[in-house]
Amino acid sequence: MQQIYPDLWQSLTERPFAEAPQVTTHAYLLTRPESNVLFYNSSYLLEDADQIESLGGVAYQLLSHRDEITPALADLRTHFGAKLGIHAREADEVRAVSPLDLAFESRETWLGGIEVIPTPGHSPGSTSFLYASPHGQRYLFTGDTIFASERGWETYLIRGSNREDLVNSLKLLRGLKPDVVISSAAVAPDGVREVTPAQWRKAVDAALEELSALA
Template identity: 35%
Template structure:
């Protein structure tokens, strides 16, 4: 894992085998919280698991959507006895990989400062997480609800996406004031971006105006 800030690390990138070009990257993140290490997203590389062990393990693992549930999710849960969290609308597909310890269905605050924000649309159970670090930066983990495609911000509509819910989630983002946006999957771009209010609102404008629509065409 690579350090990004004093209390935040990013995992070794994954490159999906089905992709013909190696420009699609997937990442997870480790947050060193005062109560213990928190994992956000997908962390599959064995060397990252060793890093987590050396860093004191993991107390909780939060998924941003069910696509992040994979073999490493189960390994981390078993190795570190960490509690796995996901949105209740992700429970079915996540349970095919491993059984979550807890689910949530509305906004919650854990440890008094780690905010769980349901942001459905990309998937029914997509969720984001907001945390203001004692080192001064506010981190927003958005999963795949918002991402970068080379030099542009996009939202992604897949076969299971709900455009109306996605629009509502982007409107929720407009009320937030992150300093760093951290994404689970990007194409041709780093998986984090520092923003100010102007660039953040412009990013949301761009994502709303140019969604990447991967849904199959409607039948005539």
Template identity: 35%
Template sequence: MKPLYPDLWISTPEFPAEDNDIMMHGFMLRHPRGNLLFGRIENPDDHNVIELEGGAIRHYFTHWHEAGPGAALIQQRFNSALYCHSRSLSAVMTSVEPDETLTHDELHFGDLQILSTPGHTPGSTSYFYASPHGKKYLFVGDTLTRDHERWITVQVPDSNRADLERSLQRFRKLRPDVILMSTTRGHLSWQEVTLMEWLDAIDEAEQSPVVVRESPLYLPRH
């Protein structure tokens, strides 16, 4: 793992053997209450860094595609509570058993907003956090992502286009400074944005949906 900001770290990227243009990341937030993990963090070296940085108290999934054997190892090693949306539960449980499920918008620790943003998958969830260091972070999973130089949405077999449109409209009301994505193609998994850039990104993604008919984990090639 490496630091992006004073309180935010990014995991070692995963490059699937099937397509090394795809990059997958997870994140660690150094919250005042304890370290929080977001997304897929499979690399054992990252788990060692998490231990050196004080462990983790919670691990949040943005959607079921992030479930993997590393999540169970993290859960066991740090006794951290794993959270996913209730509509992701059956798929997540093929890899790991969550400790808690989310069903609606919530506020954790008084400053971490949990936002139900279905569409990419039925249980897709986003997380919004205003860092005391000045940046506002939005963890979007794969609800909105980058394909090289363009913003896209990704529709997989269990996606719902109408839900996805409503979730993107929710995004318009937020004012993030940094977008943190789970899976990208040919692009880093984070992007700083101004308000205008953020609204333009949503516009572009709405006009550039990409449909994946096979594997839900990987973005398609052009």
């Protein structure tokens, strides 16, 4: 894994779609004295198992939405003993491949300072996570609700997406003040972007405009 901030590490780059090699995905390990938390999923994590163990292992793995559900979740749970969490709307899909420990339903704070923010639209159970690092930055993990691209920021309607829910979720995210936004997938080498409050509002406005154009 590559260290990108004092307490945040990025997994190896994965390109899950042969027909769209420009799309990349990563998982991110947040290291904390009380318990390490892994956001998202990657099929390459066991390749970094020794390094992850040296960083304190994985106590919890939090998924942002159903696209991150793969059979690898069971292997990660077995190896690290990590407890697994996803929104309750997509819990049954997780249980098909791995036991589930945490099912989110509403906006609340879990695991000692991680704010769980349901942001449905891209999928029914899409969830974002906000964490104020003691190193001074606020990390916002957005899953695929809004993601980085080479032309800035984008959102995406897939089959089963709910446009109205996605619009409302983006408006909710617009009101937050992250310093670093970290998407699950990206149309770029990675999904990590530092933003000012003005840049973030502009990014979300662009995504909302894109949705309006698709109507």
